[in-house]
Amino acid sequence: METIIALSSGGLPSGVAVLRLSGPSARQVLSALGADCPQPRRAKFCTLKDETGQPLDEAIVLYFPAPHSFTGEDVVELHCHGSQAVVQKLLQLAIGHEGVRLAEAGEFSQRAFENGKMDLTEIEGLGDLLDAKTEGQRALAMRRMRGGLSQKVHHWRTSIVDLLAEAEARLDFSDEGDVEDELPPAFQQDIDKLIQDLTTALDSFEQGQIIRDGYRVALVGRPNVGKSTLLNRLAQTDKAIVTDVPGTTRDVIEVEIDIGGQLFSLYDTAGIRETDDIVEIEGISRSYRAIEQANLVIELIDGTRNEGPVYPKADWHILTKSDLTATSMDSRETLPISAKSGLGIADLLDRLTEQALRQKDSRETQLISHTRDKQAIEETIKHLQSAQDLTKPLELVAEDLRRGTVCLSRLIGLVDAEDILDRLFAGFCIGK
Ligand SMILES: Nc1nc2c(ncn2[C@@H]2O[C@H](COP(=O)(O)OP(=O)(O)OP(=O)(O)O)[C@@H](O)[C@H]2O)c(=O)[nH]1
Numbered sequence: 001m002e003t004i005i006a007l008s009s010g011g012l013p014s015g016v017a018v019l020r021l022s023g024p025s026a027r028q029v030l031s032a033l034g035a036d037c038p039q040p041r042r043a044k045f046c047t048l049k050d051e052t053g054q055p056l057d058e059a060i061v062l063y064f065p066a067p068h069s070f071t072g073e074d075v076v077e078l079h080c081h082g083s084q085a086v087v088q089k090l091l092q093l094a095i096g097h098e099g100v101r102l103a104e105a106g107e108f109s110q111r112a113f114e115n116g117k118m119d120l121t122e123i124e125g126l127g128d129l130l131d132a133k134t135e136g137q138r139a140l141a142m143r144r145m146r147g148g149l150s151q152k153v154h155h156w157r158t159s160i161v162d163l164l165a166e167a168e169a170r171l172d173f174s175d176e177g178d179v180e181d182e183l184p185p186a187f188q189q190d191i192d193k194l195i196q197d198l199t200t201a202l203d204s205f206e207q208g209q210i211i212r213d214g215y216r217v218a219l220v221g222r223p224n225v226g227k228s229t230l231l232n233r234l235a236q237t238d239k240a241i242v243t244d245v246p247g248t249t250r251d252v253i254e255v256e257i258d259i260g261g262q263l264f265s266l267y268d269t270a271g272i273r274e275t276d277d278i279v280e281i282e283g284i285s286r287s288y289r290a291i292e293q294a295n296l297v298i299e300l301i302d303g304t305r306n307e308g309p310v311y312p313k314a315d316w317h318i319l320t321k322s323d324l325t326a327t328s329m330d331s332r333e334t335l336p337i338s339a340k341s342g343l344g345i346a347d348l349l350d351r352l353t354e355q356a357l358r359q360k361d362s363r364e365t366q367l368i369s370h371t372r373d374k375q376a377i378e379e380t381i382k383h384l385q386s387a388q389d390l391t392k393p394l395e396l397v398a399e400d401l402r403r404g405t406v407c408l409s410r411l412i413g414l415v416d417a418e419d420i421l422d423r424l425f426a427g428f429c430i431g432k
């Protein structure tokens, strides 16, 4: 097994940089740098030396002997100064050793997976954690990384394996007379119960996905009502072009914002109206596509004009440009706002947070956040439903159950993990 090394901390220069070595030669590299190996898991201050014995840098060194390390192998961490020259030199000296090379993207995590330190969903949780921008994403990712989903999957899988054992016992020993031929009445109930549990878990998918990928809000309405102005105000950018020409926005413009720890994706869309302009027609058809994908559709209505909604099915209607209108017509349905003066914006943000939190169940259940989870659970349910039909030969019932376990095994990476891992690690950075 080769030893790998990478810069595991961020961009240089920085106060401190962490180089991580994993593999059987990790300790030798350390001693070649003139440092004695510290006590396991104890920080030690060392002067690292170059090939001529000259001081190269001062560093804090940590040693995690196998198997009690992130990767399950011998791991050495060098906390050196975050200097381009220091890091380059250390990397160059390390890979000069026989059997030591630079790590590839995600390779530390891959070794952790291969050595059974983390399963597939836990690795995905780690990836989500590193990508997390909001508090909600962080909490969700942490639960996944710490085995929240794995535990559930193991539990479901064990339950199916128990049922499978019942069925197989009757197949194997049916002529020996010491096992009842009939399945116990609890068999059917246990399957029902499992289907119920899995269905409940599946129900949390939408919420999990909203936390992970963001709550999608489409801003729609007639041209010139102030959609782009509101998007810019909420996201504190000038990403969307604002003019007084109706039909300014042609493409859907997406921005991500953090409101109260929840990630929102806001979509500014082309104003909806009858038109012969082919560019605008395409823009409007994109507006409708954004509407289809949104969790919440807000139609903006120009409060200075006497026009009704153009998309009455919108979840909310809000009145814009209220800085120009004299009287406030506040109601639950039509909140008056002004993206110019800021009137009503705080209230709008509150309502958005409230709305995104509305479907939130207890934190426990929000573990299903990847499409992969959803598919695996749906498939498992399908096989269990097929196993509910006990009028068919027992062999077939057993086969349904076995397939159910395979779906769950795949979810945590017990089988067929390679494809998923390749895709996953491709998105990881070096040193992870
Ligand atoms: N007084 C006032 N003017 C506003 C407000 N919001 C937008 N406007 C003005 O209304 C005009 C249209 O604003 P946009 O944000 O481009 O409107 P839009 O809905 O994106 O328009 P399209 O992209 O053409 O569909 C611009 O001149 C803005 O300055 C507001 O709250 N108060």
Ligand SMILES: [Mg+2]
Binding pocket: 227, 228, 229, 240, 241, 242, 248, 249, 268, 269, 271
């Ligand atoms: Mg616009």
